[in-house]
Every structure is written in structure tokens, then in C-alpha cells.
Amino acid sequence: MDRNTATGLFLISALLLVYLFFFSPKDKVEKDKAQATTSTAAKPAAATAAAALPAVPRLDSAAGPARSIELKNPELTLTFSTQGGRVAAVRLNNYKTFFGKPLFLLDEQSARYNTRFRTLDGKTVDFSALNFQSTGAQPAADGGQLLTFVAPVAGGTITQTYTVPKTGYEVKYNLKLAGVNVAQEPLQWSLQDNVRQTEQDIKQNRNHTTINHYSTDGKQNNLAETSEKPEETKVTEPLKWTADKHDFFVAGFVADSQPFTSGQFNANVNLTDSTFIKGLSTQLGLPVADVTSAAGGQYRYFFGPNQFNLLKSVAPEFDRNVYLGWGFFRGVNRFLVIPVFNFLQQYISSYGVIILLLVVLIKLVTWPLTYKTYEGQARxxxxxxxxxxxxxxxxxxxxxxxxxxxxxxxxxxVSPLGGCVPTLLTLPILFAMFQFFPNAIELRQQPFLWATD
Structure with missing residues (x-):
């Protein structure tokens, strides 16, 4: 390897490191931490965002006061509430916020699930107004934990069953209405999610937060991530899944039996609020024939990191919650950069070293062309x-x-354009890497040299 090649390797490596270090605005860590602390100035904004959650209806069940039930596995700590028979809070056990606090993907003060439907006589049944009965967790067939909620309503019963796996981030959910005089129209499932700041850079944290959704005909769409104006999308076609993407983490909902009939998605931003960076709202139609069938409607929640290899197995195209660039660059990341990255991290613990090795490997792969270039230059x-x-x-x-x-x-x-070929082949790979690294959760909070994250 001659001096020019060595110099080129050094410059490309330096370019990658400088890009990663300066990718986010140069706010001081102390300033960012100060934004996350509860201050007198921040309280009104937080209160405003929290008020966006729907008011909790008064309980009309005789099942006693509402209570919480906590289930755990190595990855998740889930808190369920008998009020609504819902997931009330989700903690990711293996992650912390930038500020060193436990990372709650959802919590009682910031997010709320709910389901509603109308009966044949025109009355509205609101799950959040029902205090479901539960006998607590039971062993599941797969070694996990089974939690069932039951409430009598409209001449029948509503049964909600959650299966928390022994390990992993996917929670199975079954909803069944038996003997209920339900109107022949979709049930309305909803999630109101006021997203908290969890990362150092509040602007990037906000701009990487959105709602993604995927239809049964293979179309993946999302609300504009960087918009500071209210965003709304209504979808009338069947949907396979929807996901609230919180920068590096995902709260997803997948239809396994029958697709969702429709969806409405909203996003709102309050730039003065440093506690809740964005408000997300999702409404989905659940097919009445599905939830009233003998097996009930079968769904899955995904609460976990936004990691490409993990998301691939959740649902079709669910890995698109990880932004890898558009078109050609996404393909380069998916079939070249990520496989090599995964291979290297099996043997190397420093991600900074992995990045440098990726650059070196690119140069080695293109070395035959580079040699031809040098040969042409000599001629x-x-x-x-x-x-x-x-x-x-x-x-x-x-x-x-x-x-x-x-x-x-x-x-x-001799080809006068021969010197351009190695550069043209190398640049797309480098551009693809520039898209992958800022969105790779593997690099989150990982230090290298002077860079702390």
C-alpha cells in the first residue's frame, strides 16, 4: 500500500468520525441535562401536553377499585391496569435515557390505550370505563406469562388476554367479545402517546419521532417527521401494522388474524415543551367479525429497540422503522453494510474500531480498481x-x-475516466453508511475517543 492510499484511508476514516461527532447540534451535555430536569418554567408546558390525554371515564363496574399488575421478563417490565384491561406502562429493562434514568417507552402520565364500540341499541362501550376482573398471571405454554381480563357488558363478556414471552419484546394480545350485542361496525382501538425526551439532542429526538403504518397491499407510509405543524393522515385501506417510532425505540401493534379496517394518524408538536417532544395519536378499526369469532381477534404488541435485525421477524417490512436511506442506499445498507457490521461486532467490542474497519474493508474491496487507476495514471x-x-x-x-x-x-x-471508477463505487457505500450510523441503536450511548455518544 503506497503513501497515497494510506493517506486516503486516513482522510476517509477521519471524515466518518468527524461526521458522527458533529452530526447533532453542538449543545453542551450540561445544557441538555438541564432541559430534562423539572423546572418551574417547564411545568406549564408539561401540564399542557399531559392534558391532551383523554379524560378517564368514571368506573361503572362492580369489580372493586382499579389495581395494577406488573409482569416482567429480562427485556420488559409491563404494568397492566384493570381499568380498561390495558397496558399502562412499558419499561425497557436494558436501556436508560440519556439522563441516566429508567427508560419508559410508555407510562401512565404520557400514554393511554383504549378501545370503544357501539351496541345494537346505540350505546357506546368504553373500555376505560370498565374495571376488568383478573386472577393475575398464569403460566403460558411457551414458558411465558398469561394475563386475562374479563368484564361483563351488554349481555355478554369482554375477554382480553395478554401473553408476555419468557424473553423478547413481542406481547401477544387476544380480544374476544362473547354474547355482546355489538353493532356491525369496526371497534375503535386507540393510542394517545405523548413522547418524552430520552436522547441528548431534543431536536433530533423530535425529528426522528413519527407514526409508521403498513397496508396489506405492501405500502409503507408515515407522518412527516420534521414538520412543526399538525400532521394528519386518514387511511381507508386495510392495514397490517402501525408503529409509534421514538427515535431509537418502537411501540408497534400488529394484526395477525384479520387486518385493521382503517386508520387515522395525528402528530402535534409544542416547541416550547422540553418534556413531551411530540404528541402522537393513532386510531384503528378492528373488524367486528374478528373479535366476535370463536378464536377472537389476534394481535401482537411490540415494545422494543429500533434494531434492524430484531424488527425483521416482527411483521412484513416492520424493519422499515429503521431509516436506512432511500432506494439504492437502503439496499446497500441492508445487504452490504449491516451484514458486515453484524459480523464485526461479534468479535470487536469497540464500535469506533468497527467503523474504521468498515472503511478499510471498502478500500480493500475496491483496491483492484484503485490499482488499475494508478497503473493508468502512470501510463x-x-x-x-x-x-x-x-x-x-x-x-x-x-x-x-x-x-x-x-x-x-x-x-x-488508457482510459481518461479510469480514475473516477473507484470513487464512484466507494461514494454510494459511504453515503449509505452516513444514513445507517445515526439510526443504529447499537451506536447509541457508545463512547469512542473524545465522543461520548
């Missing part, structure tokens, strides 16, 4: 006297001069 130097002679021979005839020059190139096997 060009040898041909320079003859090229100067052609220019002197045809000073006023550019066409003839060009023809003789190309003839000379062909005679000696």
Missing part, C-alpha cells in the same frame, strides 16, 4: 510528451486533436 505520465505533441500539431483543430488523442489512448489501453 498517462508516459504518454504526456506525445499528448503535448498532438496538441502542438493540431492547435486550431480541436476535433482532429481529440480524435488523435483518443486513438493514442486506445493504442496504449
Amino acid at each position: 498517462m505520465k508516459v504518454l504526456k510528451p506525445e499528448l503535448d505533441e498532438i496538441k502542438a500539431k493540431y492547435p486550431d483543430d480541436q476535433v482532429k486533436s481529440q480524435q488523435e488523442t483518443m486513438k493514442l489512448y486506445q493504442q496504449f489501453g
Whole structure:
């Protein structure tokens, strides 16, 4: 390897490190931490955002006062409430916020699930007004934990069953209405999610937070991430899944039996609020024939990190919650950068070193072309006297001069554009890496040299 190649490797490596270090605004860590502390100035904004949650209806069940039930596995701590028979809080056990606090993907003060439907006589049944009965967790067939909530309503019963896995982030959910005089229209499932700041850079945290949804015909769409204006999308086609993407984490809902009939998605931003960075709202239609069937409606919640390899197995195209760039660059990341990255991290603990090795590997792969470039440059130097002679021979005839020059190139096997080929092949890979690294949760809170995250 000559001096020019070594210099090129050094410059490309330095470029990647500088990009990663300066990718987010240069706010001081102390300033960011101060934003996350509860201050007198921040309280009104937080109160305003929290008020966006729907008011909790008064309980009309005789099942006693509402109570909480907590289930755990190595990855998740889930808090369920008998009021509504819902997931009330989700803690990711293996992650913390930038501020060193436990990371709650959802909590009682910031998020709320609910389901509503109408009966044949026109009355509205609101799950959050029902205090479901539960006998607590039971062993599941797969080694996990089974939690069932039951409430009598409209001449029948509502049964909600959650299956928390022994390990992992996917929680199975079954909803069944038996003997209920339900109107023949979709049930309305909803999630109101006021997203808390969990990362150092509040602007990037906000701009990477959105709602993604995927239809049964293979279309994936989302609300505009960087918009500071209210966003709304209504979808009338069947949907397979929807996901609240919180920068590096995802709260998803997947239909396994029948697809959701429709969806409405909203996002609102309050730039003065440093506690809740964005308000997300999702409403989905659940097919009445599905939830009233003998098996009930079968769904899955996903509460976990926004990690490509993990999301691939959740649902079709669920890995698109990880932004890898558009078109060609996404393909480069998916089939080249990520497989090599995954291989290297099996043997190397420092992600900074992995990044440097990725750059070196790119140069090694393109080395044959680079060598041809150097060889062509050497030939060009040898041909320079003859090229100067052609220019002197045809000073006023550019066409003839060009023809003789190309003839000379062909005679000696020289391409004037040969030096561009290695660069053109390398740049797309580098651009793809620039899209992957800021969105890779593996690099979250990982230090390297002077960079703390």
C-alpha cells in the first residue's frame, strides 16, 4: 500500500468520525441535562401536553377499585391496569435515557390505550370505563406469562388476554367479545402517546419521532417527521401494522388474524415543551367479525429497540422503522453494510474500531480498481510528451486533436475516466453508511475517543 492510499484511508476514516461527532447540534451535555430536569418554567408546558390525554371515564363496574399488575421478563417490565384491561406502562429493562434514568417507552402520565364500540341499541362501550376482573398471571405454554381480563357488558363478556414471552419484546394480545350485542361496525382501538425526551439532542429526538403504518397491499407510509405543524393522515385501506417510532425505540401493534379496517394518524408538536417532544395519536378499526369469532381477534404488541435485525421477524417490512436511506442506499445498507457490521461486532467490542474497519474493508474491496487507476495514471505520465505533441500539431483543430488523442489512448489501453471508477463505487457505500450510523441503536450511548455518544 503506497503513501497515497494510506493517506486516503486516513482522510476517509477521519471524515466518518468527524461526521458522527458533529452530526447533532453542538449543545453542551450540561445544557441538555438541564432541559430534562423539572423546572418551574417547564411545568406549564408539561401540564399542557399531559392534558391532551383523554379524560378517564368514571368506573361503572362492580369489580372493586382499579389495581395494577406488573409482569416482567429480562427485556420488559409491563404494568397492566384493570381499568380498561390495558397496558399502562412499558419499561425497557436494558436501556436508560440519556439522563441516566429508567427508560419508559410508555407510562401512565404520557400514554393511554383504549378501545370503544357501539351496541345494537346505540350505546357506546368504553373500555376505560370498565374495571376488568383478573386472577393475575398464569403460566403460558411457551414458558411465558398469561394475563386475562374479563368484564361483563351488554349481555355478554369482554375477554382480553395478554401473553408476555419468557424473553423478547413481542406481547401477544387476544380480544374476544362473547354474547355482546355489538353493532356491525369496526371497534375503535386507540393510542394517545405523548413522547418524552430520552436522547441528548431534543431536536433530533423530535425529528426522528413519527407514526409508521403498513397496508396489506405492501405500502409503507408515515407522518412527516420534521414538520412543526399538525400532521394528519386518514387511511381507508386495510392495514397490517402501525408503529409509534421514538427515535431509537418502537411501540408497534400488529394484526395477525384479520387486518385493521382503517386508520387515522395525528402528530402535534409544542416547541416550547422540553418534556413531551411530540404528541402522537393513532386510531384503528378492528373488524367486528374478528373479535366476535370463536378464536377472537389476534394481535401482537411490540415494545422494543429500533434494531434492524430484531424488527425483521416482527411483521412484513416492520424493519422499515429503521431509516436506512432511500432506494439504492437502503439496499446497500441492508445487504452490504449491516451484514458486515453484524459480523464485526461479534468479535470487536469497540464500535469506533468497527467503523474504521468498515472503511478499510471498502478500500480493500475496491483496491483492484484503485490499482488499475494508478497503473493508468502512470501510463498517462508516459504518454504526456506525445499528448503535448498532438496538441502542438493540431492547435486550431480541436476535433482532429481529440480524435488523435483518443486513438493514442486506445493504442496504449488508457482510459481518461479510469480514475473516477473507484470513487464512484466507494461514494454510494459511504453515503449509505452516513444514513445507517445515526439510526443504529447499537451506536447509541457508545463512547469512542473524545465522543461520548
